[in-house]
Amino acid sequence: MDFPRLTPPDDRMPSGRRLFRRPAELTDEQFDLMAAAWAEGALSGEAVEELESVMTASTDRRDRAGSFRSIRLVPYNENWPGMKSAVRLSPALTAFRRSVIPTLLAVAAMVIMIIYGPAGAKLKTINSRGAVNGPAMTVAEIQVYAPIIAVERIPEPNILPVRPVQTPAAEENASQGHLAEGMEKPAEITGLVRVEPIALARGHATASSVAPELIPAIISVNIRDIQPDMTLQEEKNWMFRSISFLAGAVTGKEKKIDGYMIANGCITGINNVFGWDMELDRISNKSGEPVAVTFSSSLLSFTKPVNKTTP
Amino acid sequence: MIVKEYNNAVREFGDHVFRFILRSIKDSHRADDIVQDTYEKLWRCVTEIEYGAVKSWLFSTAYNRMIDVIRKDSRLVDVEYYDDSTLYAEENGNDLNEVLHRALEKLPAVQRSVILLRDYEGYNYREIGEITGLSEAQVKTYIFRGRVALRNYLVKTSVWQ
Numbered sequence: 256m257d258f259p260r261l262t263p264p265d266d267r268m269p270s271g272r273r274l275f276r277r278p279a280e281l282t283d284e285q286f287d288l289m290a291a292a293w294a295e296g297a298l299s300g301e302a303v304e305e306l307e308s309v310m311t312a313s314t315d316r317r318d319r320a321g322s323f324r325s326i327r328l329v330p331y332n333e334n335w336p337g338m339k340s341a342v343r344l345s346p347a348l349t350a351f352r353r354s355v356i357p358t359l360l361a362v363a364a365m366v367i368m369i370i371y372g373p374a375g376a377k378l379k380t381i382n383s384r385g386a387v388n389g390p391a392m393t394v395a396e397i398q399v400y401a402p403i404i405a406v407e408r409i410p411e412p413n414i415l416p417v418r419p420v421q422t423p424a425a426e427e428n429a430s431q432g433h434l435a436e437g438m439e440k441p442a443e444i445t446g447l448v449r450v451e452p453i454a455l456a457r458g459h460a461t462a463s464s465v466a467p468e469l470i471p472a473i474i475s476v477n478i479r480d481i482q483p484d485m486t487l488q489e490e491k492n493w494m495f496r497s498i499s500f501l502a503g504a505v506t507g508k509e510k511k512i513d514g515y516m517i518a519n520g521c522i523t524g525i526n527n528v529f530g531w532d533m534e535l536d537r538i539s540n541k542s543g544e545p546v547a548v549t550f551s552s553s554l555l556s557f558t559k560p561v562n563k564t565t566p
Numbered sequence: 567m568i569v570k571e572y573n574n575a576v577r578e579f580g581d582h583v584f585r586f587i588l589r590s591i592k593d594s595h596r597a598d599d600i601v602q603d604t605y606e607k608l609w610r611c612v613t614e615i616e617y618g619a620v621k622s623w624l625f626s627t628a629y630n631r632m633i634d635v636i637r638k639d640s641r642l643v644d645v646e647y648y649d650d651s652t653l654y655a656e657e658n659g660n661d662l663n664e665v666l667h668r669a670l671e672k673l674p675a676v677q678r679s680v681i682l683l684r685d686y687e688g689y690n691y692r693e694i695g696e697i698t699g700l701s702e703a704q705v706k707t708y709i710f711r712g713r714v715a716l717r718n719y720l721v722k723t724s725v726w727q
Contacts, residue, residue: 284714287714287717288710288711288714291709291710291711291713291714291717292706292710294713295709295710295713297691297706297710322717323713323717325662326666326713326716326717326720327666327685328663328666328667328670328681328682328685328686329663329685330585330685330686331585331667333581333584333585333588334581334584335580335581335583335584335585335598335601336594336598337580337598337601337602338576338577338580338581340602341576341580341601341602341605341606342573342576342577343569343572343573343609344569345569345570346569
């Protein structure tokens with residue numbers, strides 16, 4: 256059985272002669288593409304011969320091909336504006352710039368502040384006079400041979416009678432009735448010295464930590480005169496102002512520096528260096544004023560009320 | 567590559583990469599950002615790249631980044647079917663190089679890039695193909711068509727009689 260077949264007509268089957276393209280038959284678009292390649296030097300041998308034959312036959316096409324040689328872009332002198340920011344420093348130089356130079360500048364600033372501050376003026380005074388003159392202040396120094404609370408009970412007959420010693424400040428406090436809780440008036444003690452009044456009055460101990468027993472070992476209380484520092488408060492204020500100024504210069508903000516902040520910074524630094532776990536917390540009342548400071552570590556913990564006179 | 571070589575790459579090729587990107591996208595701020603990103607990327611892998619290959623790496627990375635930016639801006643013109651009705655305009659300038667650069671701005675992005683790499687940096691077809699991710703034949707085609715378009719621009723704007 257014969258099936259119908261689709262056969263192309265003769266006019267759709269080009270003869271072999273029509274497959275070849277003669278140079279004169281090149282369209283302008285074909286010629287331009289060849290000329291552009293020729294101007295780039297990208298034509299092969301046979302294509303170059305074909306193009307040259309066309310250019311030889313036509314002057315217009317020769318000029319047209321020649322024009323492609325002049326189509327070349329020349330760069331302008333446009334500079335990259337961000338070049339400086341892309342340049343990197345070596346790691347050593349970067350570390351030097353980031354750590355050593357600020358440290359040196361901070362040290363230099365502190366030295367300048369110390370030299371030109373009250374401490375520097377004081378040093379100049381000492382150097383010129385040899386000593387700082389000022390009114391004497393009497394303080395009591397208690398010689399402690401053993402911890403105050405570590406007292407053995409001693410029978411009454413073995414206690415040696417001693418003369419009670421009172422400092423002027425203690426006498427004044429006693430006369431004004433400013434004795435701490437649990438204190439007895441020294442005048443009422445005959446022949447014995449209690450450690451509580453003196454220790455509490457001088458701020459060396461708290462009432463809870465002082466044993467109520469009589470301590471015969473603590474019998475010597477020396478009075479000595481020391482030279483008070485007239486500019487101590489002034490120096491403290493100066494140092495706090497300097498630290499506050501430096502903190503403001505570094506952070507760019509005005510920040511109030513107090514003792515708690517400094518102590519907390521020191522504890523944080525020690526924790527970072529030694530890997531310890533110490534904590535310092537500030538306890539505030541409802542109005543936001545600090546009332547106590549709590550310190551805790553694995554070895555020691557305590558809570559201390561805030562002294563409002565402390566800067 | 568060490569830090570010194572990286573800095574040399576910044577000083578030696580920074581202007582070239584910036585020029586190439588600037589002429590391709592015609593926006594100095596974007597070009598600056600693209601070149602900054604390119605060098606930031608180079609810095610992150612600075613130890614993995616040899617100094618001898620850094621120039622083509624810079625151009626390739628900057629080109630790809632530029633294509634991403636163009637695609638994000640939806641300003642990428644289809645290479646094969648771009649409309650050339652806006653290609654020709656009245657041209658009053660006499661400086662051939664200036665007119666050519668204005669004509670270059672009217673070309674499709676890919677043609678523009680390959681012509682810039684060819685004329686500005688003198689790369690061969692293979693190197694341009696490596697930078698742009700095109701085959702050598704495609705690079706040739708884009709360059710030849712771009713040249714023809716530039717010539718036609720010059721003729722039709724009466725710069726060339």
